[in-house]
Amino acid sequence: MLLEVHDVTKRYGPQKALDGVSVSVPKGQVVGLLGPNGAGKSTLMKSILGYLPTDGGTIAFDGTEVRDGGDAMRRRMGYLPEHNPLYPEMYVREFLDFIAGLHGIKSKAARDAKVEETIKRVGLSPEAHKPISALSKGYKQRVGLAQAILHDPELLILDEPTSGLDPLQLKEIRNLIKSFGESRTVILSTHILQEVEAMCDRVVIIKQGRIVEDAPLGDLIARGGLEQAFDALAG
Ligand SMILES: Nc1ncnc2c1ncn2[C@@H]1O[C@H](COP(=O)(O)OP(=O)(O)O)[C@@H](O)[C@H]1O
């Protein structure tokens, strides 16, 4: 398994945001983490990335505990946070060059090559000369995806990557994520069932910090589990 989350608990004060979550993800899978607002999706993702200390359980990436993995392990993961925080005053290339630097690419020539390659991969070429503040929401999201994949991570974690996009942008971003998923392991969160249907191999439904469903998408559809999934989302 590339990722093994075992019996993880996370408390914020008296509240359990994660309550005994276990999930294992093999290499190559695209996992949709589905759940209503406040279910614990972002908390689980930040825990997997090692950004958030947990209160119990273990999280292993490629056999090593994430809390022991440090920067070397973090470089093997890519992350698009919820609300896609960017530096609006920076130019697209400038921002991606900055990200490449954070990932330890020292030579300017190597950074330039990586930035250009990534711009092509996410379809940013026509907008790449602009400051981020001048981009539409869909193109901003491509910049967010670009910073997440620039260093060729083995595991890509995307927190609500399609929220707030218009239907055309939505379709384009879905297709991009699908294409990333062909060659890597992806965990993406959403509170929209159709998103999972459009992009994922597997559905993990989380509710009030617990996993209430975990199945291949096809199985869930075949046994009529989608309705149950809707119920879980409704509350
Ligand atoms: N920093 C925090 N401090 C206190 N409570 C938090 C914090 N972050 C998240 N929570 C709570 O933990 C629960 C899970 O939140 P979150 O993981 O953001 O859910 P989701 O991403 O599924 O919407 C929610 O009830 C939320 O209010």
Ligand SMILES: [Mg+2]
């Ligand atoms: Mg969230």
